[in-house]
Amino acid sequence: MTNFLHYAWLIPSLPLLGFLINGLLRNKLSKTVSGGIGSAVILASFLLSLYFFVQVKNGNTYTAHYFDFISVGQFSIPFAFQIDQLSSLFLLIITGVGFLIHVYSTAYMHHETAPHFARYFAYLNLFVFSMLLLVMGANYVVMFMGWEGVGLCSYLLIGYWFKNNDYNNAAKKAFVMNRIGDLGFLVAVFWMMQVFGTVDYAGVFKQLPGSIPTSAIVGITLCLFVGAMGKSAQIPLYTWLPDAMAGPTPVSALIHAATMVTAGIYMIARSNVLYALAPTTMTVVALVGLATALLAATIALRQNDIKKVLAYSTVSQLGYMFLGLGVGAFTGAVFHVMTHAFFKALLFLGAGSVIHAMHHEQDMRHYGGLKKYLPITHFTMLIGCLAIAGIPPLSGFFSKDEILIHAFAANPLYYVAGIAGALMTAFYMFRLYTMTFLGSHRGHNHDEKPHESPLAMTVPLMVLAALAVGAGFLGIPELFAHQAHLLQSFLHPIFEKGESIMASYSHHQHPSHNVEWALLAGSVGLIVIVIFFAIRKFSKFTISTGQPSKFAQLLEGKWYVDELYDAVIVKPLLRFGGFLNTVIEKSGIDKAVNGIGKFVQYSSRQMRLLQSGNVGNYVLIMVVALIIIIRIILYN
Amino acid sequence: MNLVVLAGILGVVMMFTGLLVKQLRVVSGIAAAGLCVLFISNLWELYHAPFFTLPESSMLATTRFGLLINQILLLAGILYVVLFGRHIQVVGKHVAxxxxxxxFVYAGIGISTSYTNLLMLFLGIEIMSIPLYILTGSDKxxxxxxEAALKYFLxxxxxxxxxxxxxxxxxxxxxxxNVASMNTQLSFNLIVGILLLLISMSFKVSAAPFHFWTPDVYDGAPTAFTAFMATIVKVAAFAAFIHLFEGSFEMLNRKWQLLIAIIIACTLLVGNITAVFQQSVKRMLAYSSIAQAGFMMFALFAFNDASREGIVLYGAAYCLATLGLFAVLIKMEDYTFDGFNGLAKSQPLLAGVSTVFLLSLAGxxxxxxxxxxxxxxxxxxSTGGKYLWLFVLAMLCAAISVYYYFxxxxxxxxxxxxxxPGTSTSLTTSTTRAFNYTLLVMALLVILLGLQPQLLLQFLYF
Amino acid sequence: MPIHYYIYQACVLFSIGVAGVLTRRNAIIIFMCIELMLNSVNLLLVAFSKLHYARAVAAGAAPTTGTEAQLFVFFIMVVAAAEVSVGLAIIVMMYRNVHNVDINFLNRLKH
Amino acid sequence: MLLSLLILIPLLAGLAAFFAGNQAKALALGGSLLTAAVMGYLLSMPAQSAALEFSASWLGSIRANFTLGLDGLGKVTTLLTAVAFPIIFLSIWPNNYRDAHQFYGLMLLTMAGLMGVFLATDALLFYFFWELALIPTYFLCSKWGGERRIAVSFKFFIYTFVGSLMMLIGIIYLYYKTPDQSFSWKSMTQAVLTAKEQAFFFWFFFVAFAIKMPIFPFHTWQPDAYEQSPTATTMVLSGIMVKMGLFGVVRWLLPLFPDMSTKMAPIVIVLCIVGMLYASLIAMRQSNIKRLVAYSSIAHIGLICAALFAQNELAFNGALIQLFSHGVNIIGLWIVIDLIEQQTGITKMDDLGGLAQKAPTMAVLLVVIALANIALPLTNAFVGEFLMFNGLFKYQPWYAVAAGISIILAAVYTLGMIQKVFYGTSQNALVVKDVKPGVAVALVALVVMILAFGIYPKPMLQFSGHHIDSLTSMLVK
Amino acid sequence: MNLTQVLFWLLSAVAVFSAIMVITRKNPVFSVLYLIITFFAISGHYILMNAQFLAIVNIIVYAGAIMVLFLFVLMLMNLNKESEPQKNKYMLWSGAIAGGMLMLVMIHALQTDVPEKINSIGAGDIGLIKNLGLTLFRDYVVPFELSSILFLSAMVGAVIIGKKE
Structure with missing residues (x-):
């Protein structure tokens, strides 16, 4: 046993195995078995990941080269896995949260028939497999495989209830938008192959900083970022994510909150060296992230569907992460990915629990007063809300704070905008909380009281709540304690190069401790005020029949971005396709082709008239031809 | 030479047969036997000395090429009699x-493929033509x-x-x-003379714009005789045409090539395009024969060994396929395209062989x-790419030809x-076994030679 | 006489024959015009025969030169006679059927 | 000799099938399997083995010989043919055709023609087989096709016939320019042409291949033909026959006109890319599933052709892999479409829907194939398209980006198709049974190939690798 | 202008004039008669060129036999009156123009040759029966025999076509 890390292939293989078993035998397995298999393989993966994490923690990183995926001439793209700090951290998050959500799903999806239940777990396992491929890959191509794989699973899971065409449309939209991003990713890969001659992380970063022109790096990073935009739902490609809530809620928790959507962050963090060399791209990333954070937050303010609120919140939080990346807070962004995975998964699962209890009613206006029916859900949700709102000492506080401080260092305006977003977050989260759990119950049928979910669902909630509370302590800022940022020191080998490059040209002054204290206190204070305001405002919520204000309508309509896309891109494209189909194809090219045939027939009709049946005519033509021929030959 | 002499004698024999034998089948049999005799004697001549030695001054000199053409046409003739014998019997009373x-036509063919003197050309062409005028008008x-006879004659x-x-x-x-004498210093007299000769030969092979008699005559003549003149006589005329300019065309060079190119182009266009709109298969075949003539004219355009090989192959291909098609056509009640509807169901063999022939004609x-x-x-x-447009045109026309053949x-x-409704495609007369087998053999021959044309071409050299 | 006089005359007669074929519709007259064309050719051939004879005599060679052309004329006449018998038979046959010899009277074969 | 078996077996089986009556079906399957077996044996031979070449004299006087050769390029396409036909025959096993013996006979003859095209190393022989493959297809389409079959297949025939005749002129002309007046591939590549002649005949050849592929704007026969043909024939048409054009480009066009290929490449590539986008946009608007797949095929083929003209190693490799992959994928799609059509008679997508409930296995298999069609990683098409885009990017980045838009559009229409046919509420009137075991074997075989070559494409790359080395060295003089 | 020349011009004028009359006369019988005159004129030319055999044959065969046959047929059909129906003006003119053009073109094409004189009456005896007969049966016996085939076929044809059924 030379190096156990070489067996890294086991980690993704286990979910793949689960997928195959559940997928192929879905008509034969009982629900218990398929759910059990589905969860067990993830658990096994998790344990393996844990082992690997420990190994990495002890300083053993490893690149496992299995076989040449594509090898053409000088180019060779190996199928290789890279086990290092960043990937092992993500492995833990993915398999850990993934496992919890699998367990949760066994109860949540229990009303499905056995084959569909197995299909669900098959998809979920496949997703985990793809996600693992994405983070474990040692080069951009393997990452891309996972990248598209998760997109596929997202598609399959959003459209899980395939009888409903709205869901199918949402699934399709998600896939197509991801594809747009994927094209950017692909172009970046090609560009890298051309510039660096390789797509291995190690191979690429080894050549940096070097003689590679900045323009190329900016181009590559921008293209990569387009990919990230698609996958991580940033402006302008974010509209698929709220629609993706059509899938089962655990799916939203796993894919559309905890893991897949953070792939973009993972990718940029992974490519930190490249990005560090492209300040232009960094600015773009930061600005896009910030804009997304704010835009999504404003929309979330007026949503009534509990999952939609969480979805926009996710988009907003992803924006934060990109802001962090954009200002060079790589660790902060990854830290936020982690904490966000915990509390957002928690929130989604909590929401799922509520939905489960409310018989698939998702409109918060019909909730209210669920505190007494769903005590565990209520409590864990509250923790989640507090965490996302950034109340110390919950995890959200630390991670968000880290990003915001870096933003402040880069540009105080980023900070101001960031705080505005954070306040909105606090507001809409507690609007959600209040409308759901406080006040009086506004449900439709009062005969059947909502009841708490089974253990399979509440236990994951509790575990996640604990994590949401505790995860923050992995990244305690310098402000509180020296050298207590465990995550930073852990990830240091990954970001070292990028950060040093950034340090070489940026002259950001890290704010002094006093300023930092003041900022912290101010923001927390504001957040607390907003929370109380929200609770007050919505605890007496009733369904109003009045017309909301124009601005509120705008928010409710999500700034009408979907409609805009529809009008500007989708419809014209379809119309153009129709134009090509009917005008160019049918009455253009095809008509021209058929026209040749018609022309021949027409000339045939005309030409046969020469054959008049009249001998005089025949001879006349002969004689004329004779005269002409003699003329031509003799006098030419 | 065997062919000319024996054909003349056999012609007289047939005339007497008509007096002595009343059974029509026997008459056909004798004719077939006579053609076989001709076939064998010609084959003999291909490898041995002829039976009849004509004097030096006879103005006839056989060549391998001419003999091979004769051979092909005689084979076609035998097939023709087998396939059309019963139909010749119903055209009129004078079967013999x-x-x-x-x-007599075969005698003319024999002359046309071996003359060395313009007098012989003239006689040969006339001996071929006059019987045809008569045959065209035989359905009195x-x-x-x-009408066809009159037009053709005039x-x-x-x-x-x-x-x-x-x-x-x-x-x-x-x-x-002497044909060879044409190969001298060009003078205006000679040029005009050759041009007029060329034009009259073009008329005989129905090259545009001298083709006008063809559709009307082929359409009007009794189908049994149309088949004969559209195939055997036409190829013979081509052989005569080629033979005429064999030694002399090279010096006529470029200017003439342009002329031939224009004639080819006209012929291809007229033949193919006009055929597209025809409703009657018989008339379509008439136009198709014009179109095929256009391709055969390429031999004149090129004038080299390959073109001679080409004429041999083309003659064979064209004869076999067109004869076969006419043989099927003559059995049909309705000569229009619709008359062929569903033939594959009722007569799979006929449909199959017709398909082979049509494919062959379409190239x-x-x-x-x-x-x-x-x-x-x-x-x-092989003469160079100067007239590339002509080849492209030829190809386009070949594509058009697919239209009407298909x-x-x-x-x-x-x-x-x-x-x-009400009319079901049926044959006017049932087909005999011999008829079917002959067609089948022809189709197989078309395919066999299509795989290995050298089986035929080797006769040119060995 | 200069040879080209004969040539011209033959050409004129030939062309008149052609014009007759073109303009007339009576089959018999057309046929006669064709005979006229043949005769112009005959005239020309005889003229050429004499020309080549003269040339040969001038060159002191074979005194039979030119015979072949006159024999050719003979053959043309032979052929013409044969054609006439067939042609008139055809015309008579047509007349028997339709009682007309106008070539355009029968107009079933066209297009 | 072994090599000629690849042609002879289907040829003889095809001729026998005409007289085999009810046994034709089995004969077809058996013959194609036997061919596949021979193919497998040939593949196991070392690359330089003498068994991979075959020569017999044919037309001595014009130096056209019956020469066959199996090199890397040929391995890909012949393997595709050898594999695809048994699968097709298996998949149509439950179907009952009128005059089935003729149907199977013609199918086998097509197979023989295709094999010949891919094996011939003599230009005239190539042309011969080129047409031989076409004729039976014409009859197949015209006899067993849809309502408008006669007109459509006729258009198809004439269209491609014009193209091949152009090629024939080119072949003959080049023949006279070869140093030793022969039709062999080697001499043809040594033909000495002036720049003007090259330009002329490049297009002569190109048009022939472009019509076959088809490349925009020579494509209008294709959707009609695919729609109207019996689906089994469409499988052959779209899966293998279009490869004839691409194969022709690699085998003949590029080596014969190396300079002109480089010079004209931008025009051709732009045509291809315009065609890709054009076809993709039109595909989005199709309501008939067969036409949709047809247009999707135009888009995919356009990419392969563009890659071939990008003329670099990456693109060549990608294109060759894709030759195979595209065949596998599109045949899979047609099999599923055929299953649906045979049972319901419907090809309009709006009238279908919800089939996933009635035929879940079919749905799963279709989804996998459809995903391969849009080149998802770990499917076979990804490898090819990745390399091709990469090669195109190397040639000119903007081309790759423009072409890349088509992969987005591909997702749109492919997923749209899946959704309309399989998802949504089911139309209760439709009676659709799930796949039968025989057909399932065919489909699963395809899916296995899709995944196997998607995950481990190396064998396929190795087939073609050697050939591409020589090709690139030839082109990059 | 010696006698030969006078005769030449006279005969030529008669030939051309009567030829024109052949194609312009409405009554076919007149056409036949004018054609006979033309043939006589041409025979005159033959005599001028010392081709007596042909001159005789021309008169006997053509003017005598063939034209009589024509006349006979015309009479048989009772076509001795103006029988041509309404004339097509277009055909008439285009025919005349085409014929004229043909004449011009041919004359133009053939005029540039160096004019050579040919001997007239009495010069050379190749046109005499003796010479022609010798050559015919010595060198031209094969075509002569072959022309019998032609006649045979014409005979057969006349029987087939002309015989009333």
Missing amino acids: DYYALIF RNLKSN MGSFSTGIMLMGIALIYGATGSF IPLTLGFFSKYYMVSAAL RVIQAMYFKPLGGV
């Missing part, structure tokens, strides 16, 4: 006389036949006049009727038709039986 005329009560005589004018001018310029690989076209175009292309295939295979 028709055969006699056919034998049929006005179409009358226009044929007219072209004879032109030919004679050409010969006279050539004589004036060279002082000799689709695996059939002899492909190689015949290939050799023609190849021979012409209409028959479509009718046979893909259309339901009996397009018009």
